[in-house]
Amino acid sequence: MLVLGGLLFGAVLAWNGGLPLERQVIEIPRSQVAAVVDVFRQEQGRSPDTGELRELIDTLVDQEILFQYALELGLQEDPTAQRRLALIAQFVAANPHESIPQAEGARRAEELGLHQSDVVFRRILADGARRLIRAVVLTRQPTHEMLETYRLQHAEEFMRLGTSRITQVMVNALAHGEQSEQLAKQLMLRIEAEQIAPADAIALGDAVFIPGVLPPLSNKDLERRFGTRFVAALQAVAEDSWAGPLRSRYGYHVVFVHERRAPQLPPLAEIEEKIRRQLLHEAADDWLDFRLQQLRARYDIVIPEIPSS
């Protein structure tokens, strides 16, 4: 798949322009690989297979690349990173109770190379690099065309439920007890015989609990209002006709189905915000993957040989 983030925002060339001339080496220590394999075993109760091992190592490589990239960008000057460096300098100070200014502590930690080994500092920097790269995409506004394309490509995901718009004339079982069904049958016969229009028929029933004229509603909404049996029976009723009586939890109903609408994809305006958020995050993920591939090309990566099980 093409890199959505890069293509959408024309950022590829700009980023390629920053490639350094000198190649560097990234070496993943055997101990690090062993550690992530151990975590995998703890979680999964088995050793990773070859593909999984490759993914684990790729993650380590990505982390290292992001860390090195963050150093290039100067993210170690970020206050959070500086605080961490000062803190670890304090850990190893000859006098741990000595009060060292933050900048001085950070400088000492870097001199001692502690920034290369402290996992918290490394994570702060790698996270920073990751956020920066993703922000390139997240801060952009996709065009209308992009949103519309995304909507169509993910139609299944955004599809709205089908609906039915009905008019119902109710015979309330609480009012009529065992007579309800018979009364409803009489009602149905009369409506058909006299060809009573839906709007006029409502007044012939018990106007309780549920309005006679309902907006287009999904089956779930209809079930909430009438119960399961009613909706099951409603499925067999033809459009533009009277049917009944249909049994609901409240009694019996003579029903006119005005229209049924199949499940449909809503227009962009109704779901634009959701699409924008989803598209941007997907694009940001793609862009991050792409950038990591680009950055990889700058390094000679040395990975220890590890048996797959």
Next chain:
Amino acid sequence: MVGFATITFLGASHAVDHPAFEDTEGRVRCDNYSAQRQAFFGATHLHTGLSFDASIRFVSVSSGNNPRGAYQFAKGESSITLPGSTGIQGIPADLRQPMIDRPLDWGAVTDHSEHFAEMGICKNFLGPEARGRRSLECRMINGHGYMPQNNLSNLLARTLASNAFTQLTMWGLGPISRMTRTPLCESKPSECVQAELAVWDEIQSAARDEYDTSSECSFTTFVAYENTSTPLGSNWHRNVIFRNDRVVNQPITAIDMAVSLNPSPLVGGLKGAGVAPSFIGDFVPANDPDVYPVPAGSLVTHPLPNRLWNRLQRECLDNENTTPGDATRCDVITIPHNTNLGGAVGLVPALFYDPFNTADAELRAKFEPLVEIYQDKGSSECRWDPRFKSGTETSDEFCNFEILDSASLTSASGVGGGDEGSETAPEDFDSRSYVRNIWKDGLELADTQFNGVNPFKMGVVAGSDSHTGVMGWHPENEDWPGHLGIDDLFPVSRPSTIQNSSGGHGVAWAEENSRDSIFEALKRKETYGTSGTRPIVRFFGGWDFPRKMCNTDFVETGYRDGVPMGGDLPARPSGAKPRFVVAAWMDDFIGTPLEQIQIIKGWVDKNGKTQERVYRLAGDPGNPNHPERGMFPQSCELKPGGHEQLCKTWEDPHFRPEERAFYYVRVLEKPVCRYSTHWCRERIGVNPLDPKNCQADLDILADSSNPLEKLRASHGAECCSNQEGFPYVQPVIQERAWTSPIWYTPE
């Protein structure tokens, strides 16, 4: 000609410009808007693999058992993965990969907030290189690397989980007991904060992504968590539920509620032989209002619930520390649960302790409009124990429903050897272990101590508390997979598991299925709870209702001239008696007919004593002591009878205008076989409804030379339990619904 009454329908059904609730979200209104309100079935209490006590029981976040997975399960979009062996012992694979039987309307995932940090680290929210990732805490949370489907016996899995639970909560020292963090987070506080926020962020994101903000309004989510304060094992748990996407930046947890935090367990303590470790902390002095309700002599590290409410006031309601969100303001409620496990224990007051003063009473009433009356760990309505032929301040025999043998949270959860219980006399339970008694005491406290403020004026919801992510699914059949992950793989195997029920619903009468509408229904208490089925219940009270309302549009009359469930009767016209209308319709998906509807009244008499009385309004009297007589014992089929709908207008014949009172409705369905009965019949091969042969059949399995049959006997060891011995189990139950009360306050 058919001539029916015609009554104009109240209100519009769609295209609403001015909804009946405050619109804090600015979202489109729902197609399903109805001014007369609809019953939306939901969940206010549900755990996923993101809860530490689910994770130690092998419920796996990475398998999709997480907040997103739970919401998608509730919507009927996908199944969810439960841990456990499949394909043996008659447990088909799909039992551990269930789908909901019908979608839910709304829900809130309430994972335990106290261990968000550990979960964030151990579940890779900070990546595999997080320093704490290799800690003992993570080993426990990740099941020590065992995979139950491959190589773990159920007994060993339970033992691992029980040990991990004890160590991660550390009675006396841990994060939900004495308000200290685990050693992992004591030693790596910044990493833990980062991890906690990452988990909290994921909970918010899941709620945002799974909320249907279109006009279809098919599903509503709430950002929420469970505050798990558990002083010395006593249940003071509350679900914290936010109105919209503007929520506190960081959950306020039990750890934040300590009178004062324990010093770190990582310092002190090694000061030499005989010197007590310093992390025990100080003791609460006598008569100190600042630490109420913690009793004098307790350790100061006990939790102080006011600290939760005060911080929610400041950070949420006063908007001082909220996420940006799109909503106009932050709003929140807390819902306590399991009063049945929250009675007074030793120095620890009951979950519903007497407030210290009127301001304290007001604070509680403000933040806690609801209480959970029923869930997987039993009913909290009331207690009648047929084995003792007595109750906890009640003689109502229908209070024999889903009662637990123990008042201890650990026993109910089966940890720390908690299965070794025995039946406990009703008199040995604190009276405030049960909601009905708490309501009664609230009337008395309002009269005698708090200038008319009733601190316990709560409505009800029912909940689940399942730790398996199965939001809104409460099947009363052999598909019920238990509620505690691997512990309940065989839910009929042990006293602590078979006593767990399948949980129930919270139902909100709201205009539409949106956050604002549902949340306001919760706040005004227009709610009811069910034990798992979905009957519809309406309940209105007023002074001048017609004597016969059932054949009219009593919903319109009820709203216009009275109040719905959860409301306060308006000022009493001279000489009037309160009149109520109650209607219930059966769940026509399940198809169990209704047996009866009751009104239960509680009041304070002229001598200041609390009283209660149960009135049967409509339907049949039933047989609370022998519900099994409503069944065919060989088939679990219902005997004929019952009602599809019941309705009654009722006036209180014993009303005294000078007495405070509450009235709530209980709807009882016809008896059905409990899930455990179906389980034992279908999966173990013994019949709890045939007590004479049940144990003999189980013994035959146990003595079999076939190892699989022996295992089956072990997995069904508690199948022959019933209401006559320990553990207490009703093989046949009456599913039910409880409404919020309507209150009467004298002028």
